[in-house]
Amino acid sequence: MSISRVLVANRGEIARRVFTTCRRLGIGTVAVFSDADAGLPFVGEADVAVRLPGSTPSETYLRADLVIEAARKAGADAIHPGYGFLSENAGFARAVVAAGLTWIGPTAESIDAMGSKVAAKKLMGDAGVPVFAELDPAAVTEADLPILVKASAGGGGRGMRVVRDLADLAGQVQLASDEAASAFGDPTVFCEPYLENGRHVEVQVVGDTHGNVLVLGERDCSLQRRHQKVVEEAPAPLLSDDVRQRLHDGARLAARAIGYVGAGTVEFMVSTGSTSGESRVSFLEMNTRLQVEHPVTEAVFGVDLVEAQLRVAEGGTVPAAPTHPRGHAVEVRLYAEDPAADYQPQSGRLDTFEVPADLEFDQLLTYGTRLDSGFATGSEVGTHYDAMLAKVIAWGPDRASAFRSLAGVLERSRIHGLVTNRDLLVRLLRDEKVLAGEVSTDFLGTFDLSAAPADPYAAAAAALALAERDRAARVVQRAIPVGWRNVVSQPQRTVLATPADDEVEVLWHGGRDGYRLDGGGVTVLAAAPDRVVLEVDGVQVGYDVVLAGEAGTSTVHVDSGRGSASYRVVPRFVDPADQVSAGSLLAPMPGTVIATPVESGSAVTAGQTVVVLEAMKMQHTISAPADGVLDVAVAVGQQVAAGDVLAVVQVPDPGAEGEQA
Structure with missing residues (x-):
């Protein structure tokens, strides 16, 4: 059986990743895309593309019937599910096979076996794989705390909550259940012990129809936020030979217990918290698909895992591979999110997206860096899907060199238009504890997430670049110097605002x-709309400047060897129509209102939830900033844009009460 054309039932970087291998092997490619994704790179890179009308996942990528019909229209004879969406949906796998297409993934029976985490844990325990005990939420006691509430059908951290106070259990179970129902269509949740200072270590396996199971080492994925991975590396550091062997043996047992075919990952928790120092290894779940972090395994073993999937789907055997990893690889997930604002997802236009990697979507066979990205300069990042922009991977002969290389690439990247976690990633890659391998799944919970202070002269460079843009746009009096005054009484004044809405004033003379x-202490050596050179205390610094937007509504992005900064130009005069009432609660991003738990006219207290939004596959709560009376401005089901007024909390005026008295 030979595959001739593959439809990827997914989007973004994973679609591009699969296309890369298919092109190398001479296999045709088909993309499916939602209306929201029509302008993204993966659509144009496929040989042919089929539109799925609509923008939400439920209208598009989760519609198995539309995806299979698209395969028929485009002449595809195989479907690769990528990850997320329908990738672990046994019903979809069966429908693909029933349609006479080749399914590039494990059997529907294997997906079923691991689809319910509750059932999977029992199956793994019976097979001899070490597992955690399951806890009934109704029977949890103080002695069981802390516990982890998890979605039975979930993944990616959605539907997952840590509970440390018994009084919070019922509420957290309900929230996890609601999130699981929204993300996976199944509200079932369960509880298990939560290991403080535990490490998340997973093992890559590839099985074939001939009974072979290949184990390709392990990955450490302990650096997480909201139980979603941020940094992954292979091999895992600080593991004893005994623990490593137990992990590999457990993964092999798990794969053989369900007759696993294709690429999959067996995930474990590893803890060294016991007084004896003995490590505890326990099965978490098995992901019956290709993982987001598969590139680090490809880098250290020199194996193309997508090619392995294709060969196995064609009836071939697992690939030959080294028995030990070569060198070290590390991957970071670059997200459009603001870590300092509780990782709030961001949406909008990427004005600039330039990452100076050596390769894209290919194995790292030599020292270097790789970029797997779903976006490019000018792309729109919407609210319907995950906020991950790209994965950036580095391989080096040892762990230290891989981390240093990746930090340097990220630092030299130019990413404008949206707040990202880039600076946080650089700090993590250079953190002493991270470099020593002393991390756990709760490491980021104690990490300082505040943004590093910007170069104080970046704002000055932005102001001078704006002045130069205005000069270039003149149609009259072009010979008059910028900012020139016949009688100098005061400097020119440019006011800029940071993404946090802090105002910066720049005073200058022309x-x-x-x-x-x-x-x-500062000398202006050169100024142009795209570059400003300053001499700061005897040190020459060049600032590259990107001006986005029209004059008067500009955003200015500044990059230098001292870091990056973005500013919004504050107009000298504000239109009264653009002002909002005091106490207004604004939508932090576009989304859908899914709850307004307090009625208009009701009294609220500071911190009380008044609106719940759903955006980028997550729920976001909007809280009252102070005690007062609530006026709700939106309704459940309503779509809102970033900056829309959701509600107003009217705070009583203490002075007015005194006057009445």
Whole structure:
């Protein structure tokens, strides 16, 4: 059986990743895309593409019937599910096979066996794989705490909550159940012990129809936020030979217990918290698909896992591979999110997206870096899907060199238009504890997430670049120097706002001799709309500047060897129509209102939830900033844009009460 054309039932970077291998093997490619994704790179890179009308996952990528019909239309003879969406849906796998197409994944029976985490744990325990005991939420006691509430059909951290106080259990179970129902269509949740200072270590397996199971080492995925992985590496550091062997043996037992075919991952928790120092290994779940972090395994073993999937689907055997990893690889997930604002997802236009990696979507066979990205400069990041922009991977002969290389690539990247976690990733890759391998799944819970202070002269560079843009746009009096005044009474004043809405004032002078900044110690050596060069205390610094938007509504992005910064130009005069009432609660991003738990006219207290939004596959609560009376401005089911007024909390005026008295 030979595959000639593959439809990827997914989007973004995983679709591009599969296309890359297919092109190398001479296999045709088909993309399916939602209306929201029509302009993304993966659509144009496929040989042919089929539109799935609509934008939400339920209208598009989760419609098995539409995906299979698209395969028929485009002449595909096989379907690769990628990860997420329908990738672990046994019903979809059966429908693909029933349609006469080749399913590039495990059998529907294997997916069923691991689809319910509750049933999977029992199956694994019976097979001799070490497992955690399951806890009934109704029977949990103080002695069981802390516990982890998990979605039975879930993954990716959705439907997962840590509970440390028994009084919070019922509420957290309900929230996890609601999130699981929204993300996976199944509200079932269960509880298990939560290991403080535990490590998340997973093992890559590939099985074939001939009974072979290949184990390709392990990955450490302990650096997580919201139980979603942020940094992954292979091999896992600080594991004893005994623990490593137990992990590999457990993964092999798990795969053989269900006759596993294709690429999959067996996930474990590893803890060294016992007084004896003995490590505890326990099965978490098996992901019956290709994992997001598969590139680090490809890098250290030199195996193309997508090619392995294709060969196995064609009836071939698992690939030959080294028995031990070569060197070290590390991957980071670059998200459009603001870590300092509780990882709030971001949406909008990527004005610039340039990551100086050596390769894209290919195995790392030599020292270097790789970029797997779903976006490019000018792409729109919407609210319907996950906020991951790209995966950036580095391979090195040892762990230290891989981490250093990746930190440097991220630092040199130019990413404008949206707040991202790039700076946090750089800090993590250079953190002493991270470099020593001393991390756990709760490491980021104690990490300082506040943004590093921007270069104080980046705002000055932005102001001068704006002045130069205005000069270039003149149609009259072009010979007059920028900012020139016949009688100098005061400096020119440019006010900029940071993404956190903190205002920065830049005072400067212009004239026939060029620019001069107030404050001393700084000399303006050159200024243009796209580059400003300053001499700061005897050190020359070049600032690359990108101006986005029209004059008067500009956003300015500044990059230098001292870091990156973005500013919004604050207009000198504000239209009264653009002002909002005091106490207004604004939508932090586009989304859908899914709950308004307090009625208009009701009294609320500071911190009380008044609106719940759903955006980027997550729920976001909007809380009252102070005690007062609530006026709700939206309804459940309503779509809102970023900046829309959701509600207003009217705070009583203490002075008015005194006057009445």
